[in-house]
Amino acid sequence: MFLKVAVLPGDGIGPEVTRQAVRMLRVAAEASGVDVRLTEWPIGGAALAAGEPPLPAATLEACLASDAVLLGAVGDPRYDGWEPRQRPEAGLLALRRALGGFANLRPCACDDALVGCSVLTSARARGVDLLIVRELLGGLYYGEPRGVDADGSAAMNTMRYTRDEVARVAHLAFAEARQRRHRVTSVDKANVLETSRLWRTVVSDVGRAYPDVSLDHQYVDAFAMQMLLRPGDLDVVLTGNLFGDILSDEAAAIAGSLGLLPSASLGGRVALYEPVHGSAPTLAGTGRANPIGAIACVALLLRHTAGLPDAAAAVEQAVHAALGAGCRTADLVSGSEAAIGTVQMADAIEVALSEALDHRRAYHAV
Numbered sequence: 001m002f003l004k005v006a007v008l009p010g011d012g013i014g015p016e017v018t019r020q021a022v023r024m025l026r027v028a029a030e031a032s033g034v035d036v037r038l039t040e041w042p043i044g045g046a047a048l049a050a051g052e053p054p055l056p057a058a059t060l061e062a063c064l065a066s067d068a069v070l071l072g073a074v075g076d077p078r079y080d081g082w083e084p085r086q087r088p089e090a091g092l093l094a095l096r097r098a099l100g101g102f103a104n105l106r107p108c109a110c111d112d113a114l115v116g117c118s119v120l121t122s123a124r125a126r127g128v129d130l131l132i133v134r135e136l137l138g139g140l141y142y143g144e145p146r147g148v149d150a151d152g153s154a155a156m157n158t159m160r161y162t163r164d165e166v167a168r169v170a171h172l173a174f175a176e177a178r179q180r181r182h183r184v185t186s187v188d189k190a191n192v193l194e195t196s197r198l199w200r201t202v203v204s205d206v207g208r209a210y211p212d213v214s215l216d217h218q219y220v221d222a223f224a225m226q227m228l229l230r231p232g233d234l235d236v237v238l239t240g241n242l243f244g245d246i247l248s249d250e251a252a253a254i255a256g257s258l259g260l261l262p263s264a265s266l267g268g269r270v271a272l273y274e275p276v277h278g279s280a281p282t283l284a285g286t287g288r289a290n291p292i293g294a295i296a297c298v299a300l301l302l303r304h305t306a307g308l309p310d311a312a313a314a315v316e317q318a319v320h321a322a323l324g325a326g327c328r329t330a331d332l333v334s335g336s337e338a339a340i341g342t343v344q345m346a347d348a349i350e351v352a353l354s355e356a357l358d359h360r361r362a363y364h365a366v
């Protein structure tokens, strides 16, 4: 079996964490008898610096011809003054749209070894295991019209959702809930926004097709608080593009660090895997970035694109083992505690991965 993966390292810490993720992908694929074919392409600030648009045509073409896209991070303070449509981020937003993955899965679990890293008390953080399903191709991010008035005195964005856009992501969220604890919490602002009223109606309608999954609706402001007070009650959290962006960073503080979380954008022509974190320009090049978010993307890729749930579980088990053995990057330590670097963390995970894969192979051989 072949697996064609387009690798888009991007900006800031993107290249350094992606390099470590690719290592794990090679190890896991080889152990599974999969011939993985990787090609690397520029996006974002890296493309702009080379005199190209933030999403070069060749990058898009390669992504569309691949089985999956593995992306590092996009964003560079050099372009902070630039207008949104020309910034590095525009490349990512155009790529998401072209690949078509409308459901952005952001799993967020607090590893037992990291309860001390959570912003919450250990009692609240322990056992948290939620999945944010963020609608990725609609809402305020893409609504038209948008722009700045000619005299600069006002600016506008449009929040728009169609029934179909809500229904398709809702179906995916309910289907995910069936693989988990059979609960969906839908988050909106239906007391104020028409788009949210539509969201709520459509999610309820879709929910009737999943009678084994419980559904509740919450307003986003109250939910932002509830997520901190009772995160253990949450299973699948279904929400729109902007709310999902904000809530996933908040959820990261529960898990212990933004550097830990992966995402998968599914439902389109080609799946896109990217960590939830950004390019972290101040960390770039220091060798201190946490590679776990990127490595966890490889697990999602193995599960959702390659159809290798065992290999995916082995990667997750390896991360868990490295954390359990006390490996900590800078984002996971406090005060004077010693931290290891990006490569050392990946080294530890790779050792554990090889063991986990051997173990699984031996088990299946019996």
Ligand code: IPM
Residues within 6 Å of the ligand: 074, 075, 089, 092, 093, 245, 276, 278
């Ligand atoms: C994310 C990021 C992106 C987003 C940026 C980089 C455009 O914050 O994936 O959460 O807002 O979607």
Ligand code: MN
Residues within 6 Å of the ligand: 245, 246, 249, 276
């Ligand atoms: Mn974000």
